[in-house]
Amino acid sequence: MKLTRREILGSAGALLIAPDIAFHAHAAEPQKGGTMVMVSTQVPRHLNPAVQSGIATAVPGTQIFASPLRYDADWNPHPYLAESWKVAEDGLSCTLNLVKNAKFHDGKPVTSDDVKFSIETIKAHHPFKTMFEPVSSIETPDEHTAVIRLARPHPALLLCMSGALCPIIPKHVFGDGQDIVNHPANSNPIGSGPFKLAEFKAGEQIVLEKNPDFFIEGRPYLDKIVIRISPDLSTVVLATENGQADFLPWLAESQYITRLQKSDRLGVTDKGYAAVGPINWLAFNTAKAPLDNKAVRQAIGYAIDRNFVTKALLRGIAKAQRSPIIESSPFFNPKMPSYGLDLDKANAMLDEAGHKKGADGMRFKLTIDYLPGGGEQQQGVAQYLKSQLKKAGIDIEVRASPDFPTWAKRISNYDFDLTMDEVYNWGDPVIGVHRTYLSSNIRKGVIWSNTQQYSNPKVDELLNNAAVEKDPKKRKAFYDEFQMIVGDDLPIYWINALPYHTVYDKRLGNVPESIWGSMQSMDEVYWKEKRS
Amino acid sequence: MGSTAYIARRLLYGVILLVGVLVLNFFLIHAAPGDPAETIAGVMGGATAKMLAEIRASYGLDKPLLTQLAIYLGHVAHGDLGMSYYFNQPVIGLIAARVGPTILLVLAAQVFAITIGVAMGVFAARKPSGPLSAFITVLSTIGYAAPVFWTGIMLIILLASIWPIFPVDGMTSARFAGGYFAYIGDVLYHLVLPAFTLAIIFLAQYSRLSRASMIDVLGADYVRTARAKGLSETKVVFKHALRNAVLPIITVAGIQFGNLISGALLVESVFNWPGMGRLAFDSVLRRDYPTLLGILFFAALMVIVANLLTDLSYRFADPRIRTGGR
Numbered sequence: 001m002k003l004t005r006r007e008i009l010g011s012a013g014a015l016l017i018a019p020d021i022a023f024h025a026h027a028a029e030p031q032k033g034g035t036m037v038m039v040s041t042q043v044p045r046h047l048n049p050a051v052q053s054g055i056a057t058a059v060p061g062t063q064i065f066a067s068p069l070r071y072d073a074d075w076n077p078h079p080y081l082a083e084s085w086k087v088a089e090d091g092l093s094c095t096l097n098l099v100k101n102a103k104f105h106d107g108k109p110v111t112s113d114d115v116k117f118s119i120e121t122i123k124a125h126h127p128f129k130t131m132f133e134p135v136s137s138i139e140t141p142d143e144h145t146a147v148i149r150l151a152r153p154h155p156a157l158l159l160c161m162s163g164a165l166c167p168i169i170p171k172h173v174f175g176d177g178q179d180i181v182n183h184p185a186n187s188n189p190i191g192s193g194p195f196k197l198a199e200f201k202a203g204e205q206i207v208l209e210k211n212p213d214f215f216i217e218g219r220p221y222l223d224k225i226v227i228r229i230s231p232d233l234s235t236v237v238l239a240t241e242n243g244q245a246d247f248l249p250w251l252a253e254s255q256y257i258t259r260l261q262k263s264d265r266l267g268v269t270d271k272g273y274a275a276v277g278p279i280n281w282l283a284f285n286t287a288k289a290p291l292d293n294k295a296v297r298q299a300i301g302y303a304i305d306r307n308f309v310t311k312a313l314l315r316g317i318a319k320a321q322r323s324p325i326i327e328s329s330p331f332f333n334p335k336m337p338s339y340g341l342d343l344d345k346a347n348a349m350l351d352e353a354g355h356k357k358g359a360d361g362m363r364f365k366l367t368i369d370y371l372p373g374g375g376e377q378q379q380g381v382a383q384y385l386k387s388q389l390k391k392a393g394i395d396i397e398v399r400a401s402p403d404f405p406t407w408a409k410r411i412s413n414y415d416f417d418l419t420m421d422e423v424y425n426w427g428d429p430v431i432g433v434h435r436t437y438l439s440s441n442i443r444k445g446v447i448w449s450n451t452q453q454y455s456n457p458k459v460d461e462l463l464n465n466a467a468v469e470k471d472p473k474k475r476k477a478f479y480d481e482f483q484m485i486v487g488d489d490l491p492i493y494w495i496n497a498l499p500y501h502t503v504y505d506k507r508l509g510n511v512p513e514s515i516w517g518s519m520q521s522m523d524e525v526y527w528k529e530k531r532s
Numbered sequence: 533m534g535s536t537a538y539i540a541r542r543l544l545y546g547v548i549l550l551v552g553v554l555v556l557n558f559f560l561i562h563a564a565p566g567d568p569a570e571t572i573a574g575v576m577g578g579a580t581a582k583m584l585a586e587i588r589a590s591y592g593l594d595k596p597l598l599t600q601l602a603i604y605l606g607h608v609a610h611g612d613l614g615m616s617y618y619f620n621q622p623v624i625g626l627i628a629a630r631v632g633p634t635i636l637l638v639l640a641a642q643v644f645a646i647t648i649g650v651a652m653g654v655f656a657a658r659k660p661s662g663p664l665s666a667f668i669t670v671l672s673t674i675g676y677a678a679p680v681f682w683t684g685i686m687l688i689i690l691l692a693s694i695w696p697i698f699p700v701d702g703m704t705s706a707r708f709a710g711g712y713f714a715y716i717g718d719v720l721y722h723l724v725l726p727a728f729t730l731a732i733i734f735l736a737q738y739s740r741l742s743r744a745s746m747i748d749v750l751g752a753d754y755v756r757t758a759r760a761k762g763l764s765e766t767k768v769v770f771k772h773a774l775r776n777a778v779l780p781i782i783t784v785a786g787i788q789f790g791n792l793i794s795g796a797l798l799v800e801s802v803f804n805w806p807g808m809g810r811l812a813f814d815s816v817l818r819r820d821y822p823t824l825l826g827i828l829f830f831a832a833l834m835v836i837v838a839n840l841l842t843d844l845s846y847r848f849a850d851p852r853i854r855t856g857g858r
Binding site for chain 2: 035037039043045046127179181182186187201202203204205226228230231232235238239241242244245402403404405406408409443445446447532
């Protein structure tokens with residue numbers, strides 16, 4: 001992959017790109033008008049991504065709010081609310097020069113005060129603490145300049161300026177003294193993005209209408225985006241199949257993907273999920289015998305056939321994943337061990353570790369949990385592991401959780417042996433990867449922290465160094481070494497990248513395929529022919 | 533006992549029953565495993581101890597259970613059903629947006645069930661030992677026995693997937709842009725499948741009930757007299773017999789209201805119908821106690837009101853009915 005990591009990693013130098021740059025080469029001027037009906041099973045609590053992570057809020061949120069930067073499909077940052085930006089040589093500040101014609105949906109101008117207020121809000125209230133934690137202060141020398149001061153170099157900063165992670169919210173609305181996490185405007189927000197909120201029926205429907213005063217002239221192309229929410233995936237798929245919906249992102253169930261691929265009317269793509277980096281994995285409770293022994297974990301790795309999962313269970317549509325860093329990321333180290341299937345080796349290693357087979361052919365018993373509602377990626381793989389690990393003399397009991405809170409409580413309180421899980425990289429390893437492996441993030445009761453209780457001082461050191469390293473090559477070297485170590489320690493056996501796909505009506509143009517996909521402004525999406 | 537005193541007494545019973553429902557549901561929901569604070573923190577993107585404590589404090593979850601109950605009942609007495617843990621919006625508003633679709637679905641299902649069920653019963657009753665009667669009996673038994681979500685899925689496979697005649701995208705088309713009458717047409721078009729699915733269970737009961745009751749009535753003296761007068765069979769059946777045979781149906785229809793609402797919960801989930809049922813289902817999974825309690829409160833209220841209206845209509849329709857004199 002050829003990438004300009006220099007820009008992503010925040011090396012010095014101003015980038016001045018015309019703000020009307022398009023991510024897509026247009027053959028002809030796109031059509032204007034029409035409604036795009038999107039369907040989703042994700043139920044947003046509200047629509048303010050500044051205080052809420054996750055896809056459900058990010059997709060509508062990035063249409064309502066604009067962000068300082070946005071990214072193309074090759075990890076390159078582009079101007080958005082910031083027409084240019086500059087990271088200081090010492091890596092301790094970043095200056096954003098804002099466009100001068102951006103207005104919120106109520107007509108008030110977007111100023112550097114709003115940028116300051118937004119970043120401070122995100123730092124205080126967003127669950128991804130690592131994004132803006134190094135920010136020590138934000139200066140606003142004039143209405144259109146914001147200078148972000150950092151306590152230490154923070155190469156992930158520019159990626160944190162993406163739409164899903166850094167919505168610029170109006171200070172005059174959210175800064176009225178009310179608790180921002182429970183602010184009523186979260187459900188009725190105004191931003192400066194390409195679409196305005198017309199209707200938010202909780203758990204049912206979101207209607208977004210074109211913002212006629214959007215600061216990029218001539219955009220957005222669509223008049224309206226309707227997001228229909230249904231808890232039932234089969235209904236969502238059927239609505240797309242029957243033409244009642246035009247756009248279905250975040251589809252990961254292989255049976256539906258392969259079914260929809262057969263449709264002449266629909267396009268299916270797996271592009272648009274690079275930054276999300278969703279990984280399906282098997283986590284070990286490394287503080288509990290016999291899994292506290294690295295050799296036992298490695299033996300389990302050799303006993304699993306990753307190819308069977310991706311090719312057979314997931315119908316060949318999921319990509320194998322053998323690293324904590326998604327393989328489509330520039331930080332991925334291809335030298336990572338993959339633990340190919342080798343049952344003889346697995347059995348020999350377990351014998352050597354002192355776990356001889358008993359009369360029943362079993363060595364020891366373990367439970368495996370899985371994320372409820374995760375479908376084939378979770379329960380399906382857990383059931384496969386039960387039968388597969390039996391071949392290595394490991395007696396597995398699959399333990400179901402009735403719902404997410406039950407599962408989360410078990411895992412975060414270390415009441416588990418093995419668990420399936422789905423965790424996202426969120427673009428930069430600092431945001432989504434460090435949390436799983438840093439020993440400082442072993443926090444009982446907190447789900448998606450280091451619930452494996454994995455602790456390795458060398459890993460801590462490498463990750464802490466990578467977080468502040470300005471030189472992209474050196475930073476990559478830190479991550480390369482980190483991957484080799486966790487690949488050997490194996491606190492987690494990474495199985496596959498979640499096969500997220502976007503299904504769309506082929507008459508739609510510029511379907512979102514950037515690293516953030518539909519979690520970024522869809523102002524360039526258009527209908528190739530007139531539609532209501 | 534006078535009517536006014538009777539109504540007052542029934543209303544008092546209704547209020548006591550509602551409070552009982554609230555208290556019982558409150559304890560039932562809290563007895564379920566799982567912590568709402570963890571659910572909220574989970575969907576917010578991972579919890580910290582501080583975040584959990586803040587969430588618990590903001591929703592009063594850190595107080596003893598009986599204190600929480602007292603506070604809740606106090607709020608309900610003032611017409612406040614609290615704030616949804618998940619959406620952070622007033623529960624009353626969330627429910628208000630969904631009561632209409634549920635009532636529409638339930639009433640449409642009731643109309644379907646009564647008209648089709650009675651028609652089937654009448655046809656079966658005309659030749660009680662004939663093949664048509666046997667066929668209708670078997671069909672209605674299957675309809676009654678099949679789980680409603682299975683029936684719904686089968687209808688979706690047949691009438692929305694293999695032959696895409698009906699939509700499955702909620703109550704209206706997402707692209708809808710038309711006038712008032714077109715809107716009504718759009719809603720009715722979306723209503724057919726879910727209402728029919730919900731009707732199937734009850735249809736079976738109405739068809740068996742009307743068949744039995746028609747067989748009774750068709751053997752009555754006044755029907756024989758009507759036939760002797762030379763009236764056509766259609767007139768005899770529909771004008772004379774059916775009017776009396778339909779009385780027990782009305783009785784059962786009132787009693788069935790509660791079952792219809794619980795059936796609607798499943799049907800709404802299958803058909804993406806934006807009613808209270810789907811919200812209830814989702815609220816259970818999210819441990820959204822206030823929303824779930826609010827929905828159960830409304831459902832109980834609807835059933836109590838429906839039963840009261842049924843009882844009152846007997847009182848006024850049939851002077852022989854007197855409380856205590858049954």
